Amino acid sequence: MSQLQTTNQKLKELFRKSIDSIVGIARFKLVRYEPYKDYRNYIPFQSTLKAATEAGLSVGDYIDSYTNVKGTTQKTLIHMKELGVFDDRIERFCEIGPGTGRYLEKVIQISQPDYCEIYETAKDWEAWLVQKYNVIAQPADGTSLAKTPSNSIDLIQAHKVLSGQPTLVICSYLGEMTRVVRERGKVVFDVVTEDCMDDETLHKWWASGWGYQHYPCMMPKRFVIDFFKKRNFSLGGSFILPMKPGKTECFVFIKAK
Ligand SMILES: C[S@@+](CC[C@H](N)C(=O)[O-])C[C@H]1O[C@@H](n2cnc3c(N)ncnc32)[C@H](O)[C@@H]1O
Secondary structure (H helix, E strand, O other), rough: OHHHHHHHHHHHHHHHHHHHHHHOOOOOOOOOOEEOOEEOOOHHHHHHHHHHHHOOOOHHHHHHHHOOOOHHHHHHHHHHHHHHOOOOOOEEEEOOOOOHHHHHOOOOOOHHOOEEEEOOOOHHHHHHHHHHHOEEEEOOOOOOOOOOOOOEEEEEEOOHHHHOOOOOHEEEHHHHHHHHHHEEEEEEEEEEEHHHHHHHHHHHHHHHHOOOOOOOOOOOOOHHHHHHHOOOOEEEEEEEEEEOEEEEEEEEEEEEE
């Protein structure tokens, strides 16, 4: 770093501290935008693309290999298939929080839907997905699927999204998913249930220091199953997946006729 850059850096820091102390009097603090300290942002866009290219992998495979447990994406798809998610033709598909699109990409490959839409709060990833997969980006308000008509979707999924939301937002998205799916349509999502939070795992979360904001937000399994039953869905099944340093439970629900 040159002397000029160092001086600039120091001046910026001094300026920030002065502003902080001024607004501190009013009991506020300026918070700088920090990607992925807020769950509604996602991993940095440019550097992730660069790292994936350097590793010679697709972005989805890069994420699967480097940021969590390798093979989880494929394992999830295999379980979804076993639980009948792809048994019927999927014409209309929706995903909440696709991020890099690693699950979206696989569903498109398997089922070739005529129509795909996403609700994604990270603007850079949203734009990239639109360009790469020709999906419709619906305005994501962070809690609803307001632009999607009721009973219109054959498959809706949300992977590793709800575990970072507060309880009421999780419930809002669950309710919205039950609304937009048509008869015999499937809802697939994961949440951190009590089965994912044994003592050993809890200690791993504490030791890792990886939790932040609402993440990981625990959602009772009994509540989830009852919620869907009351809305005329049957449980296709569930399976536990690794979500470092812990686990998450993925559910498949099917809307009755
Ligand atoms: C941990 S990432 C998972 C991304 C992807 N589903 C995967 O498993 O690789 C969470 C994703 O959900 C998005 N997200 C976070 N909060 C959201 C919300 N309230 N509504 C819609 N998307 C959200 C983030 O921008 C990010 O893309």
